[in-house]
Amino acid sequence: MSAREIAAAVRAGERPAREVLEEHLAVVDARDGELHAFNLVLADEARAAADVIDDRVAAGEDPGPLAGVPVALKDNLCTRGVATTCSSKILEGWQPPYDATVVARLAEAGAVLVGKTNLDEFAMGSSTENSAFGPTRNPHDPTKVPGGSSGGSTAAVAAGMASVGLGSDTGGSIRQPAALCGVVGMKPTYGRVSRYGLVAFASSLDQIGPITTTVADAATVFEVIGGHDPLDSTSIPRPSPEIMATLGDGVAGLRIGVIDELMGAEGMAPDVLARTLEAVAALEAAGATVGEASVPAAVYGITAYYLVAPAEASSNLARYDGVRYGLRVDAANTADMNEASRTAGFGDEVKRRIMLGTYALSAGYYDAYYGKAQKVRTLLIRDFEKAYEEFDLLLSPTTPTTAFPIGEKTADPLTMYLNDVCTIPSNLAGHPSMSVPFGTGDDGLPVGVQVLAPSLGEDTMFRAAAVLEGAAP
């Protein structure tokens, strides 16, 4: 049952929200011991919230477009009075005194919060193995990673423990796990969803987005959480997006370009390429004009990303110093206390990126690293602009391969980073893109196809995603 179906049934009084919730909680009980999608399950709070929804329906009220829909929240989204850990020891014991804007908007729309989900520490990773609380496993094959960093929310949705997940996407952290877990994952245009209450990783790249089992569910959730928020200065001053109205309009007449440079990217698996080409054929069959698109700077995306993101992260994560909240390891003086707390509180990958970023911003190196990376970003945006003169949408695989075994890439960060080659360019450009499941690889595991659009082009992007969903094998 999709989120839209659940909400329709609950609003109509055909199914109690409580019953829907219990079904999902039963799956949590049955599977989360193995999968470890959740850092925290809020069963009692969820039951109380579901009962409130049912009471409101009984009283003739409409609890909203997500009435009774069980939602899993990535544990880097602030929840008032509920631990928010970022899967890091450094935030031990911290409870935010406020809700993230998206959390408030979900609640207003009638959604029921099932729990907080696992992630790579501070969203730094592509496999959800970099968690202080242990890895999350892929529901399709628990020996494999679910992708990351939003692996917990994605696994929760893919396994049926929640109907909707929210993730954050800095370099592919929604789309990549969605592809590896066979669900829909969408990253909005930068500024379309408020970041207020999202614990920052790389502020100029971070966006919150939905993880769902259907394209229409993703559209509905995006409509609920999107729209201007005065608490986020980078929020685009536009009202809530309208996607559902045109979702079924098809792709007839649309020009769709397949990104040449990404199809030929290092490590691209033949089975993934094959599914992508089938997806192209499906769009063509539905009336789109397809062609080869060139975005030359796309291949430099990873390099630029691994300077910009760590640089911003090195600053964003400075506040975890043991002074005000979270872990404190006492020492002789303040500076030693800062160092001891950070040494004990952060995992290896976070430390690696803080050091990378600190170096990239250092006097004498700024121009060569951070400055150069920002220029690549500008170049990439220009390349995209050129491509969008010719095409309405672009297409690529979401990931080079299907889900890989747990432990396979943890020893080699560079190989791990290559996983995000197709997803990073959209973050650097601030453009929307989404991953739609499209068949399976030779190993029987899900493959995702990525649809990319120019800024604010979500409505068109969703039309193509809906066509792909209908045509998927």
Place this chain on the structure above:
Amino acid sequence: MSGIEGWETVVGLEVHVELATETKLFCGCRNAFGSEPNTNVCPVCLGLPGSLPVLNRTAVEYAMRLGRALGCRVEASTFARKNYFYPDMPKDYQVSQYDLPINIDGVLELPDGFRVGIERAHIEEDTGKSTHIGGGGRIHDAAHSLVDYNRAGVPLVEIVSRPDVRTADQARAYAHELRGILLATGVSDARMEEGSMRVDANVSVRRVGDETLGTRAEVKNLNSIRSLGRAIDYEARRQVDLLEAGDRVVQETRHWNEADGRTHTLRSKEEAYDYRYFPEPDLVPLAPDADWVNRVDAALPLLPAARRATLAGAAGVATADVATIVDRGHDDLAREAIAAGADARTVLNRVGNDLAGDLGALDAAGLTALVALETGGDLTATQAKAVLAEMVTSGRAPTEIAADLGFEAMDTGALESVVDQVIAGHPEDWTQFVEGDDKARGKLTGFFVGLVMKATRGQADGKAVTALLRQRAG
């Protein structure tokens, strides 16, 4: 202060000013001094994970107002992060304008006409306040430290001068004039003792005639305009002594110690932080349009320099009292009295010297009447001062007050007879007065006027007495 023979002191001033906005720079918390610690705080100014800054429009307006008052251009600007670890900085970075500040290229003219260039006046956030308990009272050796975040996120403008100042006196005049502009524009209460105006001085010395600047030391902890002057004099002397001994000046930050009257090393250049500035991604560029700048210009009040010029123009003279009167904000009163026909010099004299505080119940009409009594000879200067003080308190008419105090103008006949009695009582002095040169006569004038005043209990007019003495001497 006098300069050091053969040497020139060069000073650049960096002044941090807390803006008097209702709320903080990036959140809705109250911007107030003296509240209970950690009561004016929220997720944003505490830098809690997930919180984001939203720029305070009034703070921007105040910054522009100050910039325009200093003759700056308002430019499209951006914010940056200045990264360093310190417990009173909740995010461990400070949001500040860096390479693109909102105000650039202004000038501040001192009362004597000397012009000090203003390089920039940019917006940034204040830090919290640490108190170090135990040990040496400094962060590295304290037993523990307490932090109050009420001040964290309070809007500041940092005004950076060009290295144009050459003496401690000029530096003091600069700080004084800047304070006057801050008060006139209402953008800050500019209280150095409460820290809402903080002055740092970049001091260097060079041999007279040298074109290149010497190595500078940045002197901090200047808590009053007096400290600023003392510290510059001390620091210039210290640097000259080093150079004359064949030593060199080290670029460093130095701490002024008011108690021992010296500066002490705080941080050397090697220990200086690498702030790793980069553009603040949580804020968008700030580009006030021409309309906004025009509105700010239109609403600018008259600044101290213009007010001094106006008052001096109205009075027809530029005495030192003019600056004092403008500083105290009494220039409107003085101008109105002069406009109403009161004698300008007497007005400047009374308002400049005898009205230090609040004007109380005094208005221009009352002042005009008082000055008329004084210039008309009905009141002596001493009596006028006493009446003025009473007017401030009660607001009553000067004639009434004078009558109550028993101040009655002596008629000429009565005064003549007192003068004659005094002359008769001091024949030797009188002979000296009559026969003496101008110098001797000048000295003895004071002697005889004093005697007459004593005899009349201050009711005589000094000028009239002097005239009578001259007349009697022939």
